[in-house]
Amino acid sequence: MNHYTSPSESARNILTANDRGGYTIPTSGLYPYQWNWDSAIAALGFAEFDIDRAWVELETLFSGQWADGMVPHILFHNPDPGYFPGPDVWGGIGPIPSSGITQPPLAATMARRILDMDAEAGAKRMRALFPAMLAWHRWIMKWRLDDYGAVCTTHPWEAGRDNAPDWDSAMAGIDASDVGEYQRRDTSHVNSDDRPTKYDYDRYIKLVQIGREVRWDQQKLLTLNPFRVADPTMSFTTLRAARDLLAISAQLGLEADGLHADIARLDAGAQSLWNDTLDAFDARDAHSGEWAQSVSNASYLCWYAGIESPQMLERLKSILTTVPHPIPSYDPNLPKFDERRYWRGPTWAFMNMLAGFGLAGMGHGVEAEALRLKTARLIAGHGFAEYFDPITGGPAGGNSFTWTAAVWLHWAG
Numbered sequence: 398m399n400h401y402t403s404p405s406e407s408a409r410n411i412l413t414a415n416d417r418g419g420y421t422i423p424t425s426g427l428y429p430y431q432w433n434w435d436s437a438i439a440a441l442g443f444a445e446f447d448i449d450r451a452w453v454e455l456e457t458l459f460s461g462q463w464a465d466g467m468v469p470h471i472l473f474h475n476p477d478p479g480y481f482p483g484p485d486v487w488g489g490i491g492p493i494p495s496s497g498i499t500q501p502p503l504a505a506t507m508a509r510r511i512l513d514m515d516a517e518a519g520a521k522r523m524r525a526l527f528p529a530m531l532a533w534h535r536w537i538m539k540w541r542l543d544d545y546g547a548v549c550t551t552h553p554w555e556a557g558r559d560n561a562p563d564w565d566s567a568m569a570g571i572d573a574s575d576v577g578e579y580q581r582r583d584t585s586h587v588n589s590d591d592r593p594t595k596y597d598y599d600r601y602i603k604l605v606q607i608g609r610e611v612r613w614d615q616q617k618l619l620t621l622n623p624f625r626v627a628d629p630t631m632s633f634t635t636l637r638a639a640r641d642l643l644a645i646s647a648q649l650g651l652e653a654d655g656l657h658a659d660i661a662r663l664d665a666g667a668q669s670l671w672n673d674t675l676d677a678f679d680a681r682d683a684h685s686g687e688w689a690q691s692v693s694n695a696s697y698l699c700w701y702a703g704i705e706s707p708q709m710l711e712r713l714k715s716i717l718t719t720v721p722h723p724i725p726s727y728d729p730n731l732p733k734f735d736e737r738r739y740w741r742g743p744t745w746a747f748m749n750m751l752a753g754f755g756l757a758g759m760g761h762g763v764e765a766e767a768l769r770l771k772t773a774r775l776i777a778g779h780g781f782a783e784y785f786d787p788i789t790g791g792p793a794g795g796n797s798f799t800w801t802a803a804v805w806l807h808w809a810g
C-alpha cells in the first residue's frame with residue numbers, strides 16, 4: 398500500500414533533510430550555507446516539532462557573530478564550491494568564515510515566538526542569547542541609520558531582496574567596470590531567467606570587493622560605499638526586533654538600556670519612509686535622498702513593525718481581490734513588475750507570513766486570515782518552492798526550500 402505523505406510531513410522532512418547539524422541550509426545545491434534570516438524562519442519551523450533544535454539553530458547563527466556585534470548574512474561552516482561568492486571572496490572577519498554584511502534581523506522576533514511556545518524550555522536559552530541579540534541591535538543602531546532614523550541597507554543582499562526595483566537607481570550609480578572575471582554558480586542550479594542579471598551580479602560583487610578591501614571597516618565604508626538605501630525591510634524588521642527585545646527583557650528581567658529611546662528613533666525612521674506621492678512605504682536613497690517609487694512586499698511589513706496605515710490596508714485589500722496569489726514582491730500595477738524575476742514580482746511565502754503576523758497583531762484578523770489561506774493554497778498546490786509566480790502560482794528558484802516548509806508548519810498549514 399502506498400504511504401500518503403501529508404504536506405506537514407513533507408515540510409518536516411524538508412527541514413530534516415536540510416539540517417546540516419546545528420544549522421539548516423535554505424536548499425541543497427543553490428544555497429549550501431547558513432543564511433541569517435532563513436535560519437530565524439527555520440527555527441520557527443523546527444519549534445513545531447523539536448523545540449530544542451529550534452534554539453540550536455539560533456545559537457549556531459549567533460556563534461558567527463563578529464566582535465563588534467554584527468551577525469553576518471552567510472556563515473560558511475563547510476566550504477562548498479557550488480556557491481559563489483564564497484568565503485575567500487568575502488574575507489569576513491568573524492569567528493567563523495562569513496560574508497561581510499548582515500540581513501534583516503528576524504532572530505529576536507522569532508525567538509520571542511519560540512519562547513512563547515514553551516517558556517519553560519526556552520527561558521534559559523533565551524537568557525543566554527539575549528546579550529548577543531542586543532549587541533546586534535546596537536550595531537545596527539550605530540552603523541545603519543540615516544538622518545531620519547530609517548535603517549539602511551548597504552548591499553542589495555543585506556536587505557535580502559536582491560534585485561528589487563528599490564535599488565535600481567542606487568545600482569546605476571555603481572561603477573563595476575573593473576570588477577574582473579568571475580564564475581557565477583546560481584545559474585547552474587536554477588533557470589537563469591528567474592535570477593538576477595549579469596548587470597546586477599557585477600555590482601553585487603563590486604560592492605563585496607569595496608568592503609573586503611577595507612576589511613569591512615564600517616567607518617570607512619560610510620564614505621567608500623556608493624550603495625546606501627533606507628529600506629522598509631531593514632527599518633520594519635529592526636523596529637519589530639527592538640520591540641520584541643524590550644518585551645523579552647521585561648519578561649525575563651534582563652538589562653536592556655536604551656531600548657525605549659531606540660524604539661522611538663526607529664519608529665520615526667520607519668514613518669519617514671512614507672512616500673506621499675506614491676502613497677505607500679518606499680525605499681529612499683540615503684546618498685541622494687531620492688525615492689525609489691517602489692511598492693514592494695516590504696512596504697506591507699508596516700504592521701509587523703507596529704505601524705498602522707489605512708492606505709496600506711486599502712492597497713492590501715485590493716491586492717487580495719485582484720492578484721490570484723499572496724502579496725507579490727512588487728506591485729503588479731507598476732511598470733517594472735516582472736512576475737518571474739525573483740524580487741521584482743514573484744511572491745515569497747515567508748514575507749507573507751511576516752505581513753500576516755503584523756496584521757493579526759494589530760487587529761486586522763480578516764486580512765491576516767485571507768493572506769494565510771492564500772499562502773496555504775499556494776504551497777499546497779505548487780509545493781515548497783523558494784518563491785512563486787503570483788499570477789499563475791508556478792514554482793520558481795530552488796525547491797524543497799527551508800523557509801517555505803517552515804511557513805507551512807508554523808503558520809500557513
Ligand code: 9WN
Pocket residue numbers: 423428432433434435470554557558559583
Ligand atoms: C544572496 C537564501 C538567500 C535569501 C535571500 C535571497 C537569496 C542570496 C542569493 O537567497 O539571496 O544572499 O545568492 O541569491 O534573496 O533573501 O536569504 O535563501
